Each structure stands twice: as C-alpha cells, then as structure tokens.
Amino acid sequence: MIHIRQLATSPLPLPPGWAALPLRLIIGFGFMQHGFAKLARGPDAFPAILHAMGLPFPHLLGYATIAVELLGGLCMLLGALVPLASIPMIIVLIVATITVHWPNGFSSIKLMSFDAAGAHFGQPGYETDLLYIAGIVTLCLTGAGPVSVDRLLARVWRRARAAHG
Structure with missing residues (x-):
C-alpha cells in the first residue's frame, strides 16, 4: 500500500526510467513543430531570415536547422540515438x-x-x-527510458557482445 508520504516526496513510486517519456515526447514534438513551421512558410523563407540577420551561409544553416529540428525531434520521440541526436539539437x-x-x-x-x-x-x-537544453541533457544522462529505440538497441548490442565474446 502506498503511503501519503510516498506521494508527497520525490521520486514517486514508479518504475525507474519512466520520467524520460514525457520529456522525450515534449522535446520531440516541440522540435518537430518548429521544423514544420519553418517548412510551412516555404523552404526558402527561413534561410532568407538568416540572411537578413547577417548569418553566414544562410541556405546551408537554414536547411540544416530544419533537418535537425525534424530528424532530431523524431529521434527524441522514438528515443532513438538520443546522445547522438542531442549534439546538433543543442547547437541549434x-x-x-x-x-x-x-x-x-x-x-x-x-x-x-x-x-x-x-x-x-x-x-x-x-x-x-x-x-x-536541460531536458536534452537529462535524457542523455538518465537514458531514453524503457519504451525507446535506445533501450531496444542496448539489448540487441548486449546480446551480440555476449554471443561474440
């Protein structure tokens, strides 16, 4: 039976790793939404803004940013390659x-x-x-959680390592 003090203090009595799921969902959805919003204005609109700001290589940076937001957001939603996807996301x-x-x-x-x-x-x-950034770093430090591609990959790699040596 759960006592009120268990519900009043953290962590709540839940299986470990589940805190990653809401973080992944909001970070992934948020990034993808920003990428889709840039595309909705037309693919050249965001590079034009970067050009007006005086940033170098506006088309390269613009398209790269959109790709990072869409692909990085998808990686977060799926919990796939989170530490790797985090690097360009944090740079953006x-x-x-x-x-x-x-x-x-x-x-x-x-x-x-x-x-x-x-x-x-x-x-x-x-x-x-x-x-x-805080959410992304937290996911890198604590893992993508039990319902994630990263967890599946870790299991597959662990089995392959055990089989080979």
Missing part, C-alpha cells in the same frame, strides 16, 4: 539563444498588454531554449 538551441533570444532577456513570456482581442506578448527570451 545555443545559436538561437545567442542570435535571437539573448537580447530579449531571460523570460519567454512578456505580457505587454491585454484588451478585447486577448493577451499581447513581446519577444521571447532564452528561457525556453535553456529548458530544452
């Missing part, structure tokens, strides 16, 4: 933090006004980028 977040969000300060929510049309917000800061 650091570049976004430095080039776009840093001048706007920390907070990602800046309520500017509220009227009959609803809430109006200012430019987001780098808070969300740091939250994504």
Whole structure:
C-alpha cells in the first residue's frame, strides 16, 4: 500500500526510467513543430531570415536547422540515438539563444498588454531554449527510458557482445 508520504516526496513510486517519456515526447514534438513551421512558410523563407540577420551561409544553416529540428525531434520521440541526436539539437538551441533570444532577456513570456482581442506578448527570451537544453541533457544522462529505440538497441548490442565474446 502506498503511503501519503510516498506521494508527497520525490521520486514517486514508479518504475525507474519512466520520467524520460514525457520529456522525450515534449522535446520531440516541440522540435518537430518548429521544423514544420519553418517548412510551412516555404523552404526558402527561413534561410532568407538568416540572411537578413547577417548569418553566414544562410541556405546551408537554414536547411540544416530544419533537418535537425525534424530528424532530431523524431529521434527524441522514438528515443532513438538520443546522445547522438542531442549534439546538433543543442547547437541549434545555443545559436538561437545567442542570435535571437539573448537580447530579449531571460523570460519567454512578456505580457505587454491585454484588451478585447486577448493577451499581447513581446519577444521571447532564452528561457525556453535553456529548458530544452536541460531536458536534452537529462535524457542523455538518465537514458531514453524503457519504451525507446535506445533501450531496444542496448539489448540487441548486449546480446551480440555476449554471443561474440
């Protein structure tokens, strides 16, 4: 029987590794959503923005960013090759933090006004980028969890190692 003190303090009495699932789902979905949003504006729209910002090689960086967001997001959703996928994902977040969000300060929510049309917000800061990085690093340190391609690969590789030696 679970006592109230077990539900009042962490960790909750759940099997280990399950905390990775909600992290993977929101990080993966969020990254893929950003990639799809860039594509929805047309494949050349994001490189044009990077060009206007003065970044070098805007087409290369633009298409690479979209690929990282879509493929990295999918890897996170599936829990596949998480440490490997994390590297370009974190690079994209650091570049976004430095080039776009840093001048706007920390907070990602800046309520500017509220009227009959609803809430109006200012430019987001780098808070969300740091939250994504923290989640990605956590997944690298703790693993992708029990329902993941990484767990399946670990089992397969362990069996292959045992069979060969």
